[in-house]
Amino acid sequence: MxxxxxxxxxxxxxxxxxxxxxxxxxxxxxxxxxxxxxxxxxxxxxxxxxxxxxxxxxxxxxxxxxxxxxxxxxxxxxxxxxxxxxxxxxxxxxxxxxxxxxxxxxxxxxxxxxxxxxxxxxxxxxxxxxxxxxxxxxxxxxxxxxxxxxxxxxxxxxxxxxxxxxxxxxxxxxxxxxxxxxxxxxxxxxxxxxxxxxxxxxxxxxxxxxxxxxxxxxxxxxxxxxxxxxxxxxxxxxxxxxxxxxxxxxxxxxxxxxxxxxxxxxxxxxxxxxGGKSPDIVFADADLEKAVPGVAMGVYSNSGQICFAGTRIFVQRGIQEEFLDQLASYSKTLKVGNPLEEDTVLGPLISQRQLDRVLGYVRTGQDEGASLVAGGSRMGGDLAEGYYLEPTLFGQVTNAMTVAREEIFGPVASVIPFGTVEEALRLANDTPYGLASGVWSSNVNTVMRMVHGIQAGTVWVNCYGLIDPAVGFGGYKESGYxxxxxxxxxxxxxxxxxxxxxxxxx
The missing domain is CATH 3.40.605.10 (Aldehyde Dehydrogenase; Chain A, domain 1)
Structure with missing residues (x-):
């Protein structure tokens, strides 16, 4: 080929x-x-x-x-x-x-x-x-x-x-x-x-x-x-x-x-x-030039069909609106399309059943009061016969909403605000899952507090999704053993x- x-x-x-x-x-x-x-x-x-x-x-x-x-x-x-x-x-x-x-x-x-x-x-x-x-x-x-x-x-x-x-x-x-x-x-x-x-x-x-x-x-x-x-x-x-x-x-x-x-x-x-419902936590001192694409692809890679996808995005108050705007803009640049074309970033979901399931969560998010900032629709035109969904981003999400609690397994992200390190830890750990997590910060004290405090099998710092066979990967709580x-x-x-x-x- x-x-x-x-x-x-x-x-x-x-x-x-x-x-x-x-x-x-x-x-x-x-x-x-x-x-x-x-x-x-x-x-x-x-x-x-x-x-x-x-x-x-x-x-x-x-x-x-x-x-x-x-x-x-x-x-x-x-x-x-x-x-x-x-x-x-x-x-x-x-x-x-x-x-x-x-x-x-x-x-x-x-x-x-x-x-x-x-x-x-x-x-x-x-x-x-x-x-x-x-x-x-x-x-x-x-x-x-x-x-x-x-x-x-x-x-x-x-x-x-x-x-x-x-x-x-x-x-x-x-x-x-x-x-x-x-x-x-x-x-x-x-x-x-x-x-x-x-x-x-x-x-x-x-x-x-x-x-x-x-x-x-x-x-x-x-x-x-x-x-x-x-x-x-x-x-x-x-x-x-x-x-x-x-x-x-x-x-x-x-x-x-x-x-x-x-x-x-x-x-x-x-x-x-x-399963997983992994937190990806962005502090105000993070390098947004790296954090925005890193967080985005922590959700959208493989069309969100990754067990450790960082779909709960916690953003510190003070940069929340700026980060949400940049994340929405970035998500709209990702080409959804034919997986055999070289410039495609996101392919289809695995099946009609999975597409219907994810679209159901999109509707639930809106019904519960979340704000649909980007995406949320099935792709039409030349892609109408496949199981394609736009990269989807919700704002005004609370950690109690369904889209923040349940594993969706699709390209759907939720942005949730937080204030202090202690609040970020409380929100991140308020989940039955414990597969993975991400932290974006330039403060070593913040980083180490999060590394030791997050209840998950993996903590990525200023990156997301790296796996080495000599290090390994595993879950905690209801994410398995x-x-x-x-x-x-x-x-x-x-x-x-x-x-x-x-x-x-x-």
């Missing part, structure tokens, strides 16, 4: 499909083979830019999940167990090379699937994903144990060994499947676990293609399996399966609660990254066992 052409229509560009879509009827990948659902049922997946059917997926149900889990268990207890840390690392490194080689194709698949602006992903997405893969490749050789001293009588040596937990189930969200899957694939491959992945029904294609590349990299069949289907069917079956040892889920807090209940059957370990990235994520895919060796009898 020629990335420099800007004049091609959406329909013309949509004909430039990856080879992977030559056959749009997709199957599950189980034990290294493409297999249909046992029921032979299928579901459609749509291009959110056009509303047209993009492909059909096999509709996985309980029996398909069970088949994949059995295969993953056999692979875990079979040849994959014989791979040394060096051998696992080599597989991950070959996968990284293939992923980089096919990055344009994978990114196009993701863009067609969920509407992310293609050129933004091509410019900025590759390095972050590749770094994440390479980080976990390094961790494959970094799994240790311990030889603790003991106080036992006789010649007894004690060891603590870290071992892979077994079969990992993963339910991947639709709002960034390429990146999200790496925080499952990375620790699975590094530790020697196996996996059954259930992609979101709205965005499965890039994950299916990634699994194909893993086989090409030399991963034994059955180590990573992908079952497509609906969350209430295939996803629920995976969460409840008695032979899944760990489950990783990214999605809504409501579904997270159901997964916690389903996990009780076999006490499976959980990694949950759930478990950590993605860093040593603690690796620890979550391992369990400890103690060995007591009586040297007198050996």
């Amino acid at each position: 020629d990335h420099d052409e800007k004049t091609m229509s959406l329909n013309e560009r949509s004909t430039l499909l990856p080879n992977f879509l030559e056959d749009p009827n997709k199957k599950h990948l189980i034990d290294g083979q493409w297999v249909a659902s046992m029921s032979e049922e299928r579901i459609d997946t749509f291009n959110p830019a056009t509303g047209a059917v993009l492909a059909t997926l096999s509709r996985g149900r309980t029996q398909d999940i069970d088949r994949a889990v059995q295969v993953a268990r056999r692979a875990f207890e079979g040849p994959w167990r014989l791979f040394t840390p060096a051998a696992r690392q080599q597989v991950i490194m070959r996968f990284a090379e293939l992923f980089e080689k096919h990055f344009d194709e994978l990114t196009l698949l993701e863009s067609l699937d969920m509407g992310a602006p293609l050129h933004k992903r091509l410019r900025a997405g590759k390095s972050g994903i590749i770094q994440t893969i390479l980080y976990f490749a390094a961790q494959a050789r970094n799994i240790g144990g311990a030889l603790p001293h003991n106080s036992l009588a006789g010649n007894v040596t004690t060891m603590i060994i870290q071992a892979p937990v077994g079969v990992v189930g993963a339910i991947i969200p639709w709002n960034g499947p390429l990146f999200s899957q790496m925080h499952v694939l990375g620790p699975v491959l590094a530790t020697g676990c196996t996996a059954v992945i259930k992609p979101a029904e709205d965005a499965s294609l890039a994950i299916l293609r990634t699994a194909e590349l893993l086989l090409e990299a030399g991963l034994p069949p059955g180590v990573v399996n992908v079952v497509t289907g609906l969350g209430v069917e295939a996803g629920a079956a995976l969460a409840a399966h008695p032979d899944v040892n760990r489950l990783a889920f990214t999605g809504s807090t409501q579904v997270g609660r159901e997964i916690i209940k389903a996990s009780a059957g076999n006490m499976k370990r959980l990694q949950l990254e759930l 478990g950590w993605k990235g860093g040593e603690s994520q690796i620890d979550g895919y391992l369990y400890q066992k103690a060995a007591y060796i009586n040297g007198s009898n050996v």
Whole structure:
């Protein structure tokens, strides 16, 4: 595909499909083979830019999940167990090379699937994903144990060994499947676990293609399996399966609660990254030249479909009107349009269902007394067939309004005034969520007071949305638990066992 052409229509560009879509009827990948659902049922997946059917997926149900889990268990207890840390690392490194080689194709698949602006992903997405893969490749050789001293009588040596937990189930969200899957694939491959992945029904294609590349990299069949289907069917079956040892889920807090209940059957370990309503706090001494675009894209990136989006924008009184005016002006410069065009900043929402949901929140905000400063309408004209929404900004919002309390998952921002540092902390923490936060200030005392006082898994200062795989990311309160990235994520895919060796009898 020629990335420099800007004049091609959406329909013309949509004909430039990856080879992977030559056959749009997709199957599950189980034990290294493409297999249909046992029921032979299928579901459609749509291009959110056009509303047209993009492909059909096999509709996985309980029996398909069970088949994949059995295969993953056999692979875990079979040849994959014989791979040394060096051998696992080599597989991950070959996968990284293939992923980089096919990055344009994978990114196009993701863009067609969920509407992310293609050129933004091509410019900025590759390095972050590749770094994440390479980080976990390094961790494959970094799994240790311990030889603790003991106080036992006789010649007894004690060891603590870290071992892979077994079969990992993963339910991947639709709002960034390429990146999200790496925080499952990375620790699975590094530790020697196996996996059954259930992609979101709205965005499965890039994950299916990634699994194909893993086989090409030399991963034994059955180590990573992908079952497509609906969350209430295939996803629920995976969460409840008695032979899944760990489950990783990214999605809504409501579904997270159901997964916690389903996990009780076999006490499976959980990694949950759930909803957010993140505060982004702008103090009067902030550099507005940096804060305005930083705050704006903290909300509007990926059309607001990011769990840590900074949608509650707290602005200190004294600069509130100036900041609101600048933010409104900036939001109106962001091009909403065809995700395959180079100058597009915001693409469509994922589905008609999601668009209707977000528009419902826009109406609720107005009904409750918030002032609609910018946006708020579905895009028409050439974009009328897709699920496009203008970047939307509310003023005169209180922290008690629905638009300030509930996760909208769309390009909708609310500006809320505050006075003192103490008031900013109180308002920021007045939420059931605790995923992320932002602070904009040039005063180091203010910054450190906020860093220590905000109840969230991440605090960004004079920036927003930066993530490094060695540092990681996670939630607090109803935003979930478990950590993605860093040593603690690796620890979550391992369990400890103690060995007591009586040297007198050996």
